[in-house]
Amino acid sequence: MSSPSKRREMDLMKLMMSDYKVELINDGMQEFYVHFHGPSDSPYDGGVWRIRVELPDAYPYKSPSIGFINRIYHPNVDEMCGSVCLDVINQTWSPMFDLVNVFEVFLPQLLLYPNPSDPLNGEAAALMMRDRSAYELRVKEYCQKYAKPEDAGATAEEKESDEELSEDEYMSDDEMAGQADP
Amino acid sequence: MPSGACKISSLDSSRISSISPKLPPPRRKTPKKSSVDTCQPVDVHHGVAEAGPSNSPSSGESPAEKEKLLETDNRVSESKYEICDGSGGGGAVDVMSVLEELALAAAEEELELSADQIRVNDQLQENELLAMESIYGENVIIRDRQRGLRTFQIHIEPKIHDELTIATKLCTTSNKMEMASTSSLDEFSYSFGVQFLPPIVLTCSFPASYPSHKPPRFTISVQWLDSLKISSLCSVLDSIWMELQGQEVMYQWIDWLQSSSLSYLGIHQQIILGPYGIKAIGDRRAVSESISPDSDIPLLMRYNDEQVRESFLNNLHECCICFSEHPGIDFVRLPCQHFFCRSCIGTYSDLHVSEGTVNKLLCPESKCGGMIPPSTMKHFLGDDKYVRYESLMLQKTLDCMSDAVYCPRCEFVCIEDEDHFAQCSKCFFSFCSLCKSARHVGEPCISPESKLQLLEASLVSASRITGAQRRLELENKINDIIRELENRINEIMSEMEVARVCKICPHCKMAISKIDGCNKMVCGSCGKYFCYLCNKPINGYEHFRGGACKLFQTVSPDQWQERTNGRRAVSRLRSELNQERTNGRQALRRLRSELNLGRGHKCPLCSQENVKTDNNNHVFCWACQTHYCYLCRKVVKRSSEHFGPKKCKQHTAG
Numbered sequence: 014m015s016s017p018s019k020r021r022e023m024d025l026m027k028l029m030m031s032d033y034k035v036e037l038i039n040d041g042m043q044e045f046y047v048h049f050h051g052p053s054d055s056p057y058d059g060g061v062w063r064i065r066v067e068l069p070d071a072y073p074y075k076s077p078s079i080g081f082i083n084r085i086y087h088p089n090v091d092e093m094c095g096s097v098c099l100d101v102i103n104q105t106w107s108p109m110f111d112l113v114n115v116f117e118v119f120l121p122q123l124l125l126y127p128n129p130s131d132p133l134n135g136e137a138a139a140l141m142m143r144d145r146s147a148y149e150l151r152v153k154e155y156c157q158k159y160a161k162p163e164d165a166g167a168t169a170e171e172k173e174s175d176e177e178l179s180e181d182e183y184m185s186d187d188e189m190a191g192q193a194d195p
Numbered sequence: 196m197p198s199g200a201c202k203i204s205s206l207d208s209s210r211i212s213s214i215s216p217k218l219p220p221p222r223r224k225t226p227k228k229s230s231v232d233t234c235q236p237v238d239v240h241h242g243v244a245e246a247g248p249s250n251s252p253s254s255g256e257s258p259a260e261k262e263k264l265l266e267t268d269n270r271v272s273e274s275k276y277e278i279c280d281g282s283g284g285g286g287a288v289d290v291m292s293v294l295e296e297l298a299l300a301a302a303e304e305e306l307e308l309s310a311d312q313i314r315v316n317d318q319l320q321e322n323e324l325l326a327m328e329s330i331y332g333e334n335v336i337i338r339d340r341q342r343g344l345r346t347f348q349i350h351i352e353p354k355i356h357d358e359l360t361i362a363t364k365l366c367t368t369s370n371k372m373e374m375a376s377t378s379s380l381d382e383f384s385y386s387f388g389v390q391f392l393p394p395i396v397l398t399c400s401f402p403a404s405y406p407s408h409k410p411p412r413f414t415i416s417v418q419w420l421d422s423l424k425i426s427s428l429c430s431v432l433d434s435i436w437m438e439l440q441g442q443e444v445m446y447q448w449i450d451w452l453q454s455s456s457l458s459y460l461g462i463h464q465q466i467i468l469g470p471y472g473i474k475a476i477g478d479r480r481a482v483s484e485s486i487s488p489d490s491d492i493p494l495l496m497r498y499n500d501e502q503v504r505e506s507f508l509n510n511l512h513e514c515c516i517c518f519s520e521h522p523g524i525d526f527v528r529l530p531c532q533h534f535f536c537r538s539c540i541g542t543y544s545d546l547h548v549s550e551g552t553v554n555k556l557l558c559p560e561s562k563c564g565g566m567i568p569p570s571t572m573k574h575f576l577g578d579d580k581y582v583r584y585e586s587l588m589l590q591k592t593l594d595c596m597s598d599a600v601y602c603p604r605c606e607f608v609c610i611e612d613e614d615h616f617a618q619c620s621k622c623f624f625s626f627c628s629l630c631k632s633a634r635h636v637g638e639p640c641i642s643p644e645s646k647l648q649l650l651e652a653s654l655v656s657a658s659r660i661t662g663a664q665r666r667l668e669l670e671n672k673i674n675d676i677i678r679e680l681e682n683r684i685n686e687i688m689s690e691m692e693v694a695r696v697c698k699i700c701p702h703c704k705m706a707i708s709k710i711d712g713c714n715k716m717v718c719g720s721c722g723k724y725f726c727y728l729c730n731k732p733i734n735g736y737e738h739f740r741g742g743a744c745k746l747f748q749t750v751s752p753d754q755w756q757e758r759t760n761g762r763r764a765v766s767r768l769r770s771e772l773n774q775e776r777t778n779g780r781q782a783l784r785r786l787r788s789e790l791n792l793g794r795g796h797k798c799p800l801c802s803q804e805n806v807k808t809d810n811n812n813h814v815f816c817w818a819c820q821t822h823y824c825y826l827c828r829k830v831v832k833r834s835s836e837h838f839g840p841k842k843c844k845q846h847t848a849g
Contacts, residue, residue: 108516108559
């Protein structure tokens, strides 16, 4: 592989420049955390997730591994450990894709259009096929319980800078959206 | 045999062909160059009619009146100049002859210059040429001196911003008379974009009186402009000279042609080719090489493509996978036109072949999905990996075909129909693809339990077959195997022979073996030409003028070595085959001997059937009470005398 680090550097930089909050782990550029917001036209709207991205050695020829740190209810995401079913990413991966692609295009698509044919979370897949509205309700529940901004926040400093904004948002959300009753 | 004729024979003896004797090469038309010492204007152009009597410029002796001089020059040029037919003479104009003519026309006005002046001019000309060479490098070509005067050519590439569109109107009528009144319905215009235009060729010759008194004589030759437009360029050059009289003017000319000529002609976004086939009367010095849309358009396109490719190869580009910069030659371009650097494609291919995910070996560009051609793959994988790639591809493709099944007997691929029945095209076994046993129309598939029962039953019945029946079966089987083996051996032998002595016609794939003659072959089956050495299709003797392939070739030591190696390989294969044969025969004999156990034979005396026991060749006939040897059929008096190590063996199998 010619200059593997250059590609990784560029990708990381591009990700950071597109206003994603990125936390590097141990400077190795192998793993890092990214804060991801649910796409606005999906039941995942409003949720904030901390996502762990791991770049394999063969990156960009092999797809990165994606894992959700806080819980999410999705047919292709394992509920307990948060790892995304690899095949779903593998199938569509191309060396031209970069990290921004993953967060701007791929993940939102995955959340909007889950792939029920090969589910990690069988129950979620079954519910989605059987009763769409119940499924959406369940998703929102989980968002409320586990995907609040502070759930995704990690360090104290970040929390401080985030808190002013997130508190406001939180308040307005509460008033406008109201609680979803099970 | 006359030289040039070759005899070829293929393995099929009925096809014998020969090549026609060598044709004389087409005579090339060389333009006549007028000799230096004649002063009469000679017709040196083919295809251009000689017009009018020779004229000498009427006036203009005064060296100061350069304008008048130029005018008369033009008049002289105009009266002689006529394009008869746009499709004919335009391209064949030799600019050197034009310059020659101009020189001749101006010869009468050769000025009286002092030796000093001539020397000064000479020096200035020398300097100017050197300067141009250093600025324009390869684009300046110094030609042989014409009449002792410096002559050179400059290729000027006009600057194009972004892209230019070239358009041309194509008429369906070719009749010139009707052209004027052609309705617009018959016309349609064809246009395409280019980033590079063939250069404007400015050919100049310095007279002795340049730069002090006279300008350089020149012609402008352009591929994509008609003569009127070029004439206007000529007049601009004239006016530039007027402003700079007495000074060197080449740089200004070149610079203007390069940067401002297009906008001067009003060309900003589009060039319209043509007009064609119209009698144009323009400046003598304007040489238009625009002949017809049929020739111009491909030429312009080809030039553009070549230049685009050149510029790609020479410049640095960034690979969109690894983001590192490489020169253009380090890139691989796929058929879908996307390009990536070699190391990226190499890593990409390697990874997928190693992992077996060859389905994903498509163009890395997102949403492109173009295939990577196998030839590219072969280049990047080693031989071993390529083999693996091929087998994987086959497997995956067959897997995709949902109705592909494998014959249970010979493993050959077959297609099943909607009832899950299939017939193998190799061994003709009709089977059901679900249970893999013989076709059972109307009945459901046999269950595994019943299948087992059937097998057991057949085993039992098999063991009950009498010795004779079994013998027969086995014999038949052996004979089949022998026949198959022999057929295969023959096939391989003939293939080997073909490969050793023949070449395959590149057009129709007929195997052809050359007995004698030259290397220009005419295929006996399809009649097309090919070269016996490199096996490529050819048009004629042109191919052998290049130097790579010789028409009559003696075998070089390297080739001899190759042939010997080839022969060695052939003999090795042969010995392998023989070995196989021997093995086969031995196995055959063994099997036969098994059968012969208990086989009856006739007593030499009384013809009664006897049986050899315990492999003992000493047989006692129970009918006539004689002892005889099974091997030589002679009566044996004493066993120890007849049998021994050097005589008939006592015990042999079979």
